[in-house]
Amino acid sequence: MKKVLYIKNNYPVPTSEQWKLLEMMDCDEVFVEGIDIGYPIQLEHALKNLTNKDVLLVYSLKVLLNLSNPESWFEKMSNKGIRLISVVEKFDLKKEPTFYIRYLSISKIINEISTERSEDTGRASSIDKQKIGRPNISPKKINMIRHLSLKERMSYRQISKACDVSLGTVSKYLNNIE
Template identity: 25%
Template sequence: MKRAYISNKNKKIYKILLIHEIDSFHNEIKDLISVLNEGDEIIVYDVEEMNLSIRDLIATFESLRGKNIQINFINQLSIDLDTYLDVIQSALQIQKSYVAKKTKEGLKKARLKGKKNGRPKISQEKVKAIQYLYLSQNLPLRSISEKTDVSLGTVYKYVKKVKSEEIK
């Protein structure tokens, strides 16, 4: 069971949330922010009790900061909301950069090993068959897709090329 205590400017606790379900804290905190006033304070045992993703945590903290509502965590260092928010945003940016770097490195290694990224190209014979069936037979795109054994999106791509060449 998770708990959050909400107190007003006079440090009087006026609501205790007992949360039984994982998603309910997320919903409760949204509802709570809408009714709290400037100077109120939310006390939560641990930031993990909030069970929010990093993005949702940032959005929640920004909402609290916008209404000048404090949030304190009993089991964490006592730091102000702005500092906490800055640290989380910095960590998120570092993580995004790290993931992007590792992805690029992985793709580069795969290319060096001869692996090709992206969708495989279809043969010129299939491209000509698609164009023939579309221009000469006037078949619907779905039928062309089934006859040539390529996806409907691929058929559309090559039919679109034919149409654009006709316009020129």
């Protein structure tokens, strides 16, 4: 059984604080995310070396939940049979063997609900003939924005007020020509 320590640099607490708590855990390897040592994603490198019954130690579950797409990481760990231990939450997969399955199920339900809500909003807006996003502006107004910037040398804010558009709209049409 191999023990690997995974630390995310300065998250959720300073790295030195994580290290103080975790250094006494007697680990075989240490991976610190956020410090460039040749591997783009330290967790991925750590998981490659782990097999069934190996242990991944983290300071807090927040470290893993803060990753982009934590579901895929938990799925990889589940498929490999990796035991997860979080020190702060006093969590041990050995005591909660259904954690991966429950987390992935709940995550799937949340994603389905979010997708449904997005689709419902899209359908409702098309039924109500509402437009979502930035309103279209006429080519005449676009030319006016460009003219005021290039010829009149007006600031974005002045152009925004003169053309009755947002600063974002002014920026959008001026950044495309500069």
